[in-house]
Amino acid sequence: MPIKTTEKIWHNGKLINWADANIHVMSHVVHYGSSVFEGVRCYGLPTGPAIFRAQEHIQRLLDSAKIYRIPVDYTRDQLVDAMVETVSANGVWPCYIRPLIMRGYGEIGVNPLNVPVECYVANLPWGQYLGGPEDVGVDVCVSSWTRLAPNTLPAMAKAGANYMNSQLIKMEAVLNGYVEGIALDVSGCVSEGSGENIFLVRNGKLITPPLGNSVLAGITRDSVVRIAQDLSIPVVEQVIPREFLYVADEVFFTGTAAEVAPIRSVDKITVGDGAVGPVTKAIRKELFGIFDGSRPDRYNWLTPVPVRQKVGA
Numbered sequence: 365m366p367i368k369t370t371e372k373i374w375h376n377g378k379l380i381n382w383a384d385a386n387i388h389v390m391s392h393v394v395h396y397g398s399s400v401f402e403g404v405r406c407y408g409l410p411t412g413p414a415i416f417r418a419q420e421h422i423q424r425l426l427d428s429a430k431i432y433r434i435p436v437d438y439t440r441d442q443l444v445d446a447m448v449e450t451v452s453a454n455g456v457w458p459c460y461i462r463p464l465i466m467r468g469y470g471e472i473g474v475n476p477l478n479v480p481v482e483c484y485v486a487n488l489p490w491g492q493y494l495g496g497p498e499d500v501g502v503d504v505c506v507s508s509w510t511r512l513a514p515n516t517l518p519a520m521a522k523a524g525a526n527y528m529n530s531q532l533i534k535m536e537a538v539l540n541g542y543v544e545g546i547a548l549d550v551s552g553c554v555s556e557g558s559g560e561n562i563f564l565v566r567n568g569k570l571i572t573p574p575l576g577n578s579v580l581a582g583i584t585r586d587s588v589v590r591i592a593q594d595l596s597i598p599v600v601e602q603v604i605p606r607e608f609l610y611v612a613d614e615v616f617f618t619g620t621a622a623e624v625a626p627i628r629s630v631d632k633i634t635v636g637d638g639a640v641g642p643v644t645k646a647i648r649k650e651l652f653g654i655f656d657g658s659r660p661d662r663y664n665w666l667t668p669v670p671v672r673q674k675v676g677a
């Protein structure tokens with residue numbers, strides 16, 4: 365998806381022009397992947413733009429920074445405000461928001477402890493991430509690449525470096541004609557997609573791997589679990605052997621970019637009867653209803669963005 369620019373980017377407390385948000389080629393992050401970031405969506409409701417689970421995303425960003433000993437000069441509330449300020453200033457929504465904390469310019473060695481930290485928030489328009497029409501699932505494969513093994517790179521941190529593994533998974537899948545790859549963990553059990561968590565449905569139960577299987581603690585994953593519980597759908601976190609993917613009644617990905625994306629086949633084996641299943645549909649209806657304002661925000665997941673005018677409107 366090519367980048368569509370907006371006007372301003374928030375940098376260390378100030379809005380700067382998009383074109384000025386540059387870093388030096390010798391910055392630590394360029395060489396060693398030393399960044400943590402978030403992907404957040406801001407939806408266009410009839411009442412105006414609203415950011416989905418802003419606090420939880422920023423909390424995860426701060427948690428990722430803490431894991432990597434990256435000192436952050438801003439609190440959770442300040443960074444939530446930075447997202448609101450950026451969307452408001454750019455007047456572009458619905459949009460994808462990208463908060464990013466990185467090790468900047470200062471040292472060429474690996475040791476990051478004395479390298480300055482830079483903090484950015486950008487937003488840009490971004491549509492559907494995975495796949496085609498709403499009622500058709502995507503065709504995916506199991507990747508030959510394994511997800512990060514525990515005690516190598518921390519899977520709980522959403523760090524730039526982790527996405528080298530994601531790129532291998534994604535490239536292999538796409539070059540082999542699939543939309544996405546599902547990675548197994550180091551023990552050969554189901555972990556997650558290159559940028560999504562995964563859920564299975566079998567006999568009416570919703571099943572997803574626990575965090576111990578090298579998965580990111582997805583915020584959409586958490587939202588889906590909450591909604592399923594309220595719909596009285598039993599939810600289990602359990603270790604999932606690969607072959608469970610082939611015999612599941614329904615399989616879907618969740619993620620900020622992918623939202624809730626049904627899977628039609630895994631390794632060319634049709635999931636269920638190939639149609640989007642009833643549990644996937646019920647969860648999508650509830651969640652997408654919150655996104656478009658047709659359902660009340662009963663979980664308090666939306667942060668409204670005050671705006672004067674939509675650019676291009």
Ligand SMILES: Cc1ncc(COP(=O)(O)O)c(C=O)c1O
Nearest residue numbers: 559560561580582583584619620
């Ligand atoms: C590797 C990985 N897993 C899972 C997810 C889903 O997380 P979330 O629902 O918070 O976007 C993402 C996307 O951020 C991801 O990159």
